[in-house]
Amino acid sequence: MGKDNTRRSFLKKATLGSAAFTSAPYILASSYQQKISLTRDYTFEDYSKNDQINLGLIGCGIQGIYDTTSALQVNGVKLVAVCDLYTGRLDRAKELWGKDIFVTRDYRQLLDRNDIDAVIVATPDHWHKKITIEAMNAGKAVYCEKPMVQHWEEGHEIISAQKSTGKICQVGSQGMSSLGNEKAKQLYEDGAIGEIVMLDFFNDRYSAEGAWQYPIPPDANPDTVDFDTFLGRAPKVPFELKRFFRWRNYRDYGTGVAGDLFVHAFSTLNHIISSNGPNKAMATGGLRYWKDGRDVPDVSITLYDYPKTDTHAAFNAAFRINFIAGSGGGGGFKLIGTEGEMEVGQNSVKLKRSKLGMIPGGYSMIAYTEATQEKIRQGYTAQNLETRESNLSTGETIWEAPEEYKGGHYDHFYNFFQSIRNDKKVIEDPTFGLRAAGAALLANESYYQKKPVLWNPDTMRKI
Structure with a gap:
């Protein structure tokens, strides 16, 4: 962020009632506290059958059902x-969507249909690249679950396929398309937190389900589960229901x-x-508790460096994940800057701006005589390090989505379908998807190699 986008420009925009604070009657009150409602307009049209x-839907598991809903x-x-x-x-x-829908265990039958x-x-991550590319080659628009790829190298193949086919x-x-993300981006660009110095993200869980120990249905057997197709390019192993229904626990x-x-x-x-x-x-971490045959850690801590850019x-x-958090669980995503911090969620953003203490207090002054302390205080006063403006610009503002907000998941699909209808760019295309997945997968590279790993965020390749 440029210097013009820090405290001074943000306060100027706030007092003018700009987009940064759509309603801020107390913005310059000492230690202000306020709540503001977030809104979004949608285009609703009646569409004929044609x-x-x-x-x-390819992959009718937990996320597939939530996506389709x-x-x-x-x-x-x-x-x-x-x-x-x-x-x-x-x-x-x-049961969910009607007896008339076509069902199959072969995804190619969906791609062959002209009416889709x-x-x-x-699907599980190791199938994402193959099916996504084949779907675009078959003329279909694709909504591919995250992470876009299992290995970063695969992302370039998806990018090439999207460019060559022109398909959405x-x-x-x-959460990408959510009101929370939209407002946080606006606030950041308006200089609300000054220059970013740190991102703090954590996700704590305290349940077997949260640790991916999903239930295995009693009728699951070699006749009802196509295990060989599930394995795909992964190493061939004997039939095992845990691998099929709890696939997130395995690197394969x-x-x-x-x-x-x-x-x-x-x-x-x-x-x-x-x-x-x-x-x-x-990255560091380990398998601390859920020793159920999985070969991935249940506690993971990764530190990332972001280089300076425009x-x-x-x-x-x-980034911290703990699947055995005795606290009961919780999560957070906090952008911390030189002049404030933002806690960002899909439905809300909390902006907190604090006063930076520049004048020494009693802790450090105790080592000097009373006369010397007075001279020190006079010297700091002459420098005018704590201005009236900085003293007044502290407080907390919360932006919240209304109860009727349909949520970030709906917004992401709304963006997807609007892009199909109007041939517009989606908010998270394959290039963006690879940059997110590639950065995330660096944690695995570092953890298993037991050393730092380097990445070129522009070319999206490991160094």
Whole structure:
């Protein structure tokens, strides 16, 4: 951020009632505290049967169902087909969306259908690249769940396929399009926190479900589960239900906490500060509690370095995940700057601006005589280090979405379908998706190699 985008310019915009503070009657009151409502306008149209976007779902697991539920809330969208490798999920699809939908265990049958305009790819991570590229080559728009790829090298193939086909491809980090992200980006660009110095992200969990120990259905067996197809390019292993239903626990199919959780934070962070990402990662952690056969850590701490760019100063980011947090769990995403901090969520943003203490107090003055203390105080007063403006600009503002807000997940699909209808750029295209996934996957590279790893955020390649 340029110097003109720090405290002085932010306060000027605030007092003028600009976009930074759409309503700020007490902005210059001492230690202000206020709440402001966030709003968003949508374009709603009635679409005829011929104008509907026909949707196919590939991967009807937990996230696939949540994705489809949000997608179908957008006007003019119809689900026509579902693919999954477990027959019980195909039965569940018919329960949820009607007996008339087409179901199959072969995703290629969806891609061959001329009546499908777009597909959701919500498979295990190791299938993302292959199905996404094949779907675009088949003429479909694609909503690919995060992380876009299991290995960063695969991302360049998806980028090339999107450019050559011209098809819309949205990466599904669902909070990206949220009101919280939109407001945080606006505030940051207005200089609300000054120059960023640190990002603090954490996610604590305290349940078996939160640690990916998902239930295994009693009817799961070699007849109802196509395990060989699930394995795909992964090493061949004997039939094992835990690997199929709890695939996030294995490096062969997933990306660990980095691909599941870090990638969300990178999507939000890079969006808010208009960054291409970090250039260095150092990770540690371990498997501390959930020793159920998994080969990924349940506690992960990674430190990232972001280089200076035209949109932000050089800063550090700390990412922490704990799947055995005895506190009961919780999470946070906080941008900390030279003049304030923002706590960002999908539905809210909290901005806190504090006074920077520049004048020594009793702690350091105790070593001097009373006469010397007085001379020191006079010297600091003459420098005018704490201006009236800085004293008045402290406090807290919270922006909150209204109760009727449909949420960031809906907004991400709204953006996706609007892009299909109007041939516009999506908010998270494959290039953005690789920068988020690549940065997240550096944590795995560093953890397993037991050393720092370097990354070029512009070329999106490991150094």
